[in-house]
Amino acid sequence: xxxxxxxxxxxxxxxxxxxxxxxxxxxxxxxxxxxxxxxxxxxxxxxxxxxxxxxxxxxxxxxxxxxxxxxxxxxxxxxxxxxxxxxxxxxxxxxxxxxxxxxxxxxxxxxxxxxxxxxxxxxxxxxxxxxxxxxxxxxxxxxxxxxxxxxxxxxxxxxxxxx
Amino acid sequence: xxxxxxxxxxxxxxxxxxxxxxxxxxxxxxx
Numbered sequence: 670x671x672x673x674x675x676x677x678x679x680x681x682x683x684x685x686x687x688x689x690x691x692x693x694x695x696x697x698x699x700x701x702x703x704x705x706x707x708x709x710x711x712x713x714x715x716x717x718x719x720x721x722x723x724x725x726x727x728x729x730x731x732x733x734x735x736x737x738x739x740x741x742x743x744x745x746x747x748x749x750x751x752x753x754x755x756x757x758x759x760x761x762x763x764x765x766x767x768x769x770x771x772x773x774x775x776x777x778x779x780x781x782x783x784x785x786x787x788x789x790x791x792x793x794x795x796x797x798x799x800x801x802x803x804x805x806x807x808x809x810x811x812x813x814x815x816x817x818x819x820x821x822x823x824x825x826x827x828x829x830x831x832x
Numbered sequence: 833x834x835x836x837x838x839x840x841x842x843x844x845x846x847x848x849x850x851x852x853x854x855x856x857x858x859x860x861x862x863x
Contacts, residue, residue, distance in 0.1 A: 807838075814848065
């Protein structure tokens with residue numbers, strides 16, 4: 670059944686690129702764009718038309734990435750998550766990805782719903798939600814860097830890195 | 833003290849530092 674991990678790897682990469690690509694879009698592009706757009710009164714284009722669509726693909730790509738990653742680990746799933754000998758590197762990557770997924774669904778998405786007006790919230794609650802969603806999103810950028818190291822170069826070139 | 837996550841540079845540098853720290857832990861303790 671070599672075809673299952675092969676397809677899982679393909680799906681894991683596609684969904685992961687969409688997830689982390691949108692994460693980098695939010696942090697490297699949209700935050701600054703929204704600040705400038707708010708200043709000249711054109712922010713509705715982003716908040717009404719772009720952000721909800723981007724968040725839809727962002728949060729569901731996160732789920733697909735995690736599930737495809739779990740399928741890819743297969744019978745090594747437990748060894749990875751328990752950081753067994755020889756699996757600690759990919760295991761740390763898997764844990765970082767899991768924490769990022771939890772951040773998306775527990776902290777980023779519920780707060781974004783308040784910010785975008787999809788869930789009722791006072792101005793004060795919106796301000797808090799904006800800060801929590803922003804910092805969690807930035808934390809996910811931080812976590813994505815070691816996650817990608819351990820899952821990509823740290824895994825395929827683990828002998829060079831002594832992992 | 834400013835939160836490093838408020839700037840993109842601070843965020844990327846934090847990511848690099850975390851990568852180095854986790855790498856050393858995995859290589860020397862868990863690996």
